Amino acid sequence: RIGTLLTIPIFRPRAAHSNAATLVAESTAQEPSxxxxxxxxxxALVESVERARQLSKSNVPVLLLGExxxxxxxxxxxxxxCGSAKSAPxxxxxxxxxxxxxxxxxxxGYAEGSFTGARRGGMMGKIEAANGGTLFLDELGEMPLDMQPHLLRVLEEGEIYRLGExxxxxxxxxxxxxxxxxxxxxxxxxRFRMDLYYRVAVTSIRIPPLRDRLSDIPVLSRALLDKLALHHDVPAPQLSAADLGDLASxxxxxxVRELRNVLESMLLTGERPRAIIHTDEPQVRGIRPFDAPMHGTEPQMFGIGEVRDSRRLEEAEREAILSAIDGSHGNMALAARSLGIAKSTLYLKLKKFGLDALVERAREVHAKGH
Ligand SMILES: Nc1ncnc2c1ncn2[C@@H]1O[C@H](COP(=O)(O)OP(=O)(O)OP(=O)(O)O)[C@@H](O)[C@H]1O
Ligand SMILES: [Mg+2]
Incomplete structure (x- = not known):
């Protein structure tokens, strides 16, 4: 059983073709679980995987728990x-x-004309898009309390109303x-409705944190490095016993996301994991970029390479957003237009940079001045 868990179809050595689409097609052709x-x-991880495998055979709701x-x-x-609807969305x-x-x-989703800017013909929401397949609601705990009864209704009645319909x-x-x-x-x-909780938590699977399964680091690192090397089209480096020791301490x-980021940084910079993990740049490890507020209570970690490489770009992006909002006095539609991005994208970026509060302030200042 354990042996099968270690089969990683897309990590096979590079053959003649290296593009991702071919690899995906190849791995589906083989039909591994x-x-x-x-x-x-x-x-503990193997147990979670086994439980997932069992539950995949039924249609029961599953709640995934983990950091x-x-x-x-x-x-x-x-x-x-693994389920019967695998070819569905x-x-x-x-x-x-x-x-x-x-x-x-x-x-x-919404009906045509349900608000200014609504698309002609309305829009199908993701719940409808998942019809016949699987809907994966990530970070469910963050769903606003007053939206929860609407979701519960969908789950209980098996029907949905588009907004304005x-x-x-x-x-x-x-x-x-x-x-x-x-x-x-x-x-x-x-902060969360009990009736919805019972509905979604019919069965749950707890995924153990990486620090509780440090013995998986060698096999995980190997798999992640091979995958990253394929992605970046560079040779996969070897990890020495010392490297593995550092990763395990x-x-x-x-x-796993953080491990992946450290390995990616290693792959691209040639630095050893020790230098990346035990960095002497205290401002880099374990802090949030810029002054973004924390969402939830989980520390948000960023791999060193990711932070270093993307920081300048992010800074420029943030500057551009700030000046566009300033120029539009907090009018988001205008700001988005001047940036040449969709308003929805602008909201996502604001959230990412922790700038939501700033927009409110810009609006207030604007309102007072008029
Ligand atoms: N056991 C694993 N084997 C291989 N890759 C893994 C494993 N666990 C996580 N990963 C990789 O780690 C990264 C993070 O995983 P994923 O996005 O599933 O985490 P998550 O629990 O959904 O995180 P979040 O709570 O932040 O949404 C992904 O790149 C994923 O491919
Ligand atoms: Mg996730």
Missing amino acids: KLDCVVGKDP TGVGKEVFAKGIHD FVVVNCGGLSRELLATELF NAPRKVKFRLITATNRDLRKEVTDG YSWPGN
């Missing part, structure tokens, strides 16, 4: 791919990444949710 993509042989970067999305996709919605208005339209539409999908919050505590504290608050 898609939960094989979860790399690791730690007993940021532990692989919740990898599990969700694996469950979908797998639709992901991150309930934490969007403003409430965007999240509502994203999930439920009176006629329900039938929907049927498998629900997988994920959270890195303690949802039960959210219920106790009144770190606590990985950002879990």
